[in-house]
Amino acid sequence: MRILGALVVAILICATHNANAAAIADADNLGQAASMVLAGAKIIDADMDTCARANPSQSFIYRMAAFIWQGDNREMVVAAQKVRQKMVVSDLAIRGGDVIVKNAIAAYALAAQLDRNTCIQSANDVFSGRDYVKNQTPRAYAFLIATYSPSPQMALEQDKSDATVGCMKAYSNRGLRDFDRGLAFCRCNTEAMFSHMTEAQRQELHKSTPLEVEKLPWMQPVIRERAQCARILQG
Numbered sequence: 001m002r003i004l005g006a007l008v009v010a011i012l013i014c015a016t017h018n019a020n021a022a023a024i025a026d027a028d029n030l031g032q033a034a035s036m037v038l039a040g041a042k043i044i045d046a047d048m049d050t051c052a053r054a055n056p057s058q059s060f061i062y063r064m065a066a067f068i069w070q071g072d073n074r075e076m077v078v079a080a081q082k083v084r085q086k087m088v089v090s091d092l093a094i095r096g097g098d099v100i101v102k103n104a105i106a107a108y109a110l111a112a113q114l115d116r117n118t119c120i121q122s123a124n125d126v127f128s129g130r131d132y133v134k135n136q137t138p139r140a141y142a143f144l145i146a147t148y149s150p151s152p153q154m155a156l157e158q159d160k161s162d163a164t165v166g167c168m169k170a171y172s173n174r175g176l177r178d179f180d181r182g183l184a185f186c187r188c189n190t191e192a193m194f195s196h197m198t199e200a201q202r203q204e205l206h207k208s209t210p211l212e213v214e215k216l217p218w219m220q221p222v223i224r225e226r227a228q229c230a231r232i233l234q235g
Contacts, residue, residue: 026139030147033140034083037076037133039101044069044131046105050112051119060177064168065123067183069131071165074158076133079144152199159202163190181232188229192222 027033048066052059070077112118125131134141150158167186176182197205201218213219 026137027143028139030083030143031087033137033143034080034087035097036137036140037073037080037144038084039097039104040133040136041070041073041077041080042101043104043108044126047108047112047122050105050109051122054112055119060172060179061123062119063179064172065126067168067179068165069126071161072129073133074161075148075150076141076144078150078154078158079148083144083147156194156197156199156202159205160190160194163193176233185229185232188232189226192225192229196221 027036045066048062048069052062055062108118122131129135133144164183164186167189168182171182171186194202201216204216205213208216214223
């Protein structure tokens with residue numbers, strides 16, 4: 001029942017995108033925190049997909065919103081997944097939770113149909129950070145961040161995610177609106193940067209300013225590889 005209760009809380013927050021609901025509906029324990037975040041991650045993807053399909057000319061905005069939410073909240077989702085792996089959850093609770101999430105997604109789709117401002121407000125809440133875990137549910141964030149102790153490989157994967165999200169934000173800021181091409185370009189850049197990076201180089205990267213990074217000896221072949229990625233935007 002705790003799992004289902006937590007999912008109800010998640011739906012109240014994520015399906016309505018209501019900050020006031022978040023102020024009174026937050027996690028009371030680690031299990032609730034994990035359930036809320038995992039439910040929220042599913043719901044935000046589904047909601048933004050609903051908005052993209054309903055507004056094809058603005059699909060870039062909603063695909064970006066979902067992508068940025070998942071990227072900027074990645075540490076929370078990873079932590080929640082690790083917590084969930086250690087929890088004993090009955091099949092009944094899982095099925096009940098799935099039904100609740102599906103109902104929340106359906107409710108959002110109806111709300112978006114009835115009010116055209118629903119989608120743009122939801123996207124704006126993501127872009128402003130208002131819909132992020134640490135802002136919507138600070139107790140859930142506190143429970144999960146306290147458990148998050150990444151291995152070097154996990155830290156590398158987080159850096160790669162951060163690099164791709166940052167690249168996509170820069171791509172959007174340039175006024176470019178082909179999501180798939182932008183994502184291919186950004187993933188190419190990330191792969192060029194990190195595919196041969198050692199842990200020592202990763203640490204050096206974190207200690208350097210952007211200008212210093214470009215001058216690091218091991219960055220020169222990376223810069224040449226990234227130049228090849230630019231062809232993706234010219235295709």
